[in-house]
Amino acid sequence: MNHNQYTSKLLEKAVGEFAKLPGIGRKTALRLVLHLLKQPSEEVELFTESIRVMQSEIHHCSICHNISDQKVCSICSNSSRNKRILCVVENIRDVMAIEATRQFNGLYHVLGGIISPMDGIGPSDLTIRSLIDRCSSGAVDEIILGLSATMEGDTTNFYIYRKLADMEIKITTLARGVAIGDDLEYTDEITLGRSIMNRTLFNTSLKN
Amino acid sequence: MNHNQYTSKLLEKAVGEFAKLPGIGRKTALRLVLHLLKQPSEEVELFTESIRVMQSEIHHCSICHNISDQKVCSICSNSSRNKRILCVVENIRDVMAIEATRQFNGLYHVLGGIISPMDGIGPSDLTIRSLIDRCSSGAVDEIILGLSATMEGDTTNFYIYRKLADMEIKITTLARGVAIGDDLEYTDEITLGRSIMNRTLFNTSLKN
Numbered sequence: 001m002n003h004n005q006y007t008s009k010l011l012e013k014a015v016g017e018f019a020k021l022p023g024i025g026r027k028t029a030l031r032l033v034l035h036l037l038k039q040p041s042e043e044v045e046l047f048t049e050s051i052r053v054m055q056s057e058i059h060h061c062s063i064c065h066n067i068s069d070q071k072v073c074s075i076c077s078n079s080s081r082n083k084r085i086l087c088v089v090e091n092i093r094d095v096m097a098i099e100a101t102r103q104f105n106g107l108y109h110v111l112g113g114i115i116s117p118m119d120g121i122g123p124s125d126l127t128i129r130s131l132i133d134r135c136s137s138g139a140v141d142e143i144i145l146g147l148s149a150t151m152e153g154d155t156t157n158f159y160i161y162r163k164l165a166d167m168e169i170k171i172t173t174l175a176r177g178v179a180i181g182d183d184l185e186y187t188d189e190i191t192l193g194r195s196i197m198n199r200t201l202f203n204t205s206l207k208n
Numbered sequence: 209m210n211h212n213q214y215t216s217k218l219l220e221k222a223v224g225e226f227a228k229l230p231g232i233g234r235k236t237a238l239r240l241v242l243h244l245l246k247q248p249s250e251e252v253e254l255f256t257e258s259i260r261v262m263q264s265e266i267h268h269c270s271i272c273h274n275i276s277d278q279k280v281c282s283i284c285s286n287s288s289r290n291k292r293i294l295c296v297v298e299n300i301r302d303v304m305a306i307e308a309t310r311q312f313n314g315l316y317h318v319l320g321g322i323i324s325p326m327d328g329i330g331p332s333d334l335t336i337r338s339l340i341d342r343c344s345s346g347a348v349d350e351i352i353l354g355l356s357a358t359m360e361g362d363t364t365n366f367y368i369y370r371k372l373a374d375m376e377i378k379i380t381t382l383a384r385g386v387a388i389g390d391d392l393e394y395t396d397e398i399t400l401g402r403s404i405m406n407r408t409l410f411n412t413s414l415k416n
Contacts, residue, residue, distance in 0.1 A: 005304045007274050007281045010262040017258040021240050030301065032229050036259060037266065037275070044263045048256040050225040051244060054218040055252045058245065066215050067245070073215045093238065096213045 011037075063134070065110040065127045067092050075099075075107060082106045084141040088131065088160065090114050090153075094146060106144075109134065114147055114156040123159055132163055142170040149176055175200075219245075271342070273318040273335045275300050283307075283315060290314045292349040296339065296368065298322050298361075302354060314352070317342065322355055322364040331367055340371055350378040357384055 006012035011033065018029035036044055060066070061073035064086075068074070075081065075095075085106030089095055095108050111126040134140060143164060147153035161171055177195035178187050187195075214220035219241065226237035244252055268274070269281035272294075276282070283289065283303075293314030297303055303316050319334040342348060351372060355361035369379055385403035386395050395403075 005307045007269075007283060007300075007303070008262075008266055008277045010258075010266050010277055011275055014258040014262040017255045020255075022243050023236070023239070028231070030304075031231070033259075033262070034300065035230050037263065041263055044259060047225045047228075048260050050218075050222040051241075051252060052256050054216075054222040054241070055245065055249055058216055058218050061215075067219055069216045069218055075215060092215075092242065095215070096238075099213045 061110075064108045065112060065130065066095055066108060080105075083139065085144065086131075086134065086140055086142070087144040087146045089146045090148065098146065106142075111147075111156070114150075114152045115159055116152045126156075128160060128163065131160065135164055135167055135169055140169055142172060145171065145173040268318075272316045273320060273338065274303055274316060288313075291347065293352065294339075294342065294348055294350070295352040295354045297354045298356065306354065312352075314350075319355075319364070322358075322360045323367055324360045334364075336368060336371065339368065343372055343375055343377055348377055350380060353379065353381040 006015070014033045014036075015026060015029045018024055018032050019026045021029075024032070036047065057069070059068050059071060061068040061076055062071050063076040064073060066073045066075065070077075082105050086109050087098060087104060087106055088109045088111060089098070090111055090113060092110060095110060098104050098108075109127065109131050111128065111131075113121050113126055115121060115123055115126070135143065143160075145157045145160065147156055157173060164171060175198065176191060177198065178184060178192060184192065214223070222241045222244075223234060223237045226232055226240050227234045229237075232240070244255065265277070267276050267279060269276040269284055270279050271284040272281060274281045274283065278285070290313050294317050295306060295312060295314055296317045296319060297306070298319055298321060300318060303318060306312050306316075317335065317339050319336065319339075321329050321334055323329060323331055323334070343351065351368075353365045353368065355364055365381060372379060383406065384399060385406065386392060386400065392400065
């Protein structure tokens with residue numbers, strides 16, 4: 001669909017803005033914009049206002065760098081959580097994914113990305129300095145490295161590992177293996193190989 | 209993913225607003241909102257402003273009801289187009305789809321929907337009255353019914369046909385048949401049957 005088919009510059013501009021969003025093409029953008037156009041103006045006001053307010057008022061937690069409405073997020077300020085275990089994750093969506101499992105009662109540390117020379121992201125662009133500060137105070141017993149199992153994730157894991165190696169902190173990483181419900185024949189060789197190498201006692205695996 | 213995993217009410221609200229858009233679930237909404245959150249505030253301002261301005265300033269063309277920045281849209285005001293042929297379509301996306309073919313040089317009439325008793329949409333909710341007015345002035349030679357080949361589309365076609373039957377206007381409809389590039393064996397029986405019934409002279413079909 002060509003640009004100059006738009007009979008309205010205002011419409012075209014709004015479609016262009018929507019199409020800048022990740023995963024939204026111009027056809028989807030048009031569908032979304034025409035939907036908004038049909039809504040009463042109060043509804044559209046709610047939509048734009050929620051984005052504007054969020055952008056201007058949202059904080060990052062001063063401890064774990066998670067997104068928060070307060071200076072300290074609800075996880076860090078929760079007194080029933082174990083403050084001596086930190087799970088290091090890439091972004092807030094990872095926090096939400098782990099929280100959804102209800103299996104982790106420690107705190108988080110949100111890096112804000114992973115080391116990726118290809119994208120020009122180095123250690124100083126992430127919150128690694130702040131992680132080291134949290135650890136060096138002696139307030140932490142264990143760090144769980146919860147980054148993706150990619151080359152960038154591994155690089156970042158290794159970088160953090162070296163920075164923390166001198167401290168008396170247990171450093172663990174998420175178990176890699178065959179996903180629950182997955183057929184062995186469709187599992188890639190590296191995952192399957194690693195899941196054989198790191199096999200667990202049958203009793204242990206039934207615990208949860 | 210559960211609602212109460214959000215560590216920020218502002219974030220949750222923005223995600224909720226995005227998730228109201230058609231075809232956008234909460235996971236996609238979160239991805240879009242986090243993307244906006246990472247943009248500089250001027251970018252987000254451009255985004256919200258384009259929607260706000262569009263909503264408050266866009267017009268519907270007073271002749272064909274297409275979306276337009278002026279009182280009369282760029283198609284209706286284009287003096288090189290044939291004003292004696294109208295193509296009746298459901299919405300502005302259909303206008304754009306037909307314009308993209310570059311095969312139609314007439315004007316449009318945008319109904320704003322189709323007759324659908326199930327959704328509570330009757331003839332008076334559409335711009336049919338205005339279509340009749342355009343036709344009764346004697347300024348129109350041909351009406352092309354360009355609605356979808358669904359029961360609602362056929363109902364609407366028939367309703368319009370009856371309203372215009374007394375006027376000296378040629379009423380045509382889009383050709384239905386096997387789509388270009390489609391295998392016959394995968395074409396549904398009704399389409400295939402209709403394309404045999406309405407077969408065209410071989411010479412004619414090569415014209416375009």
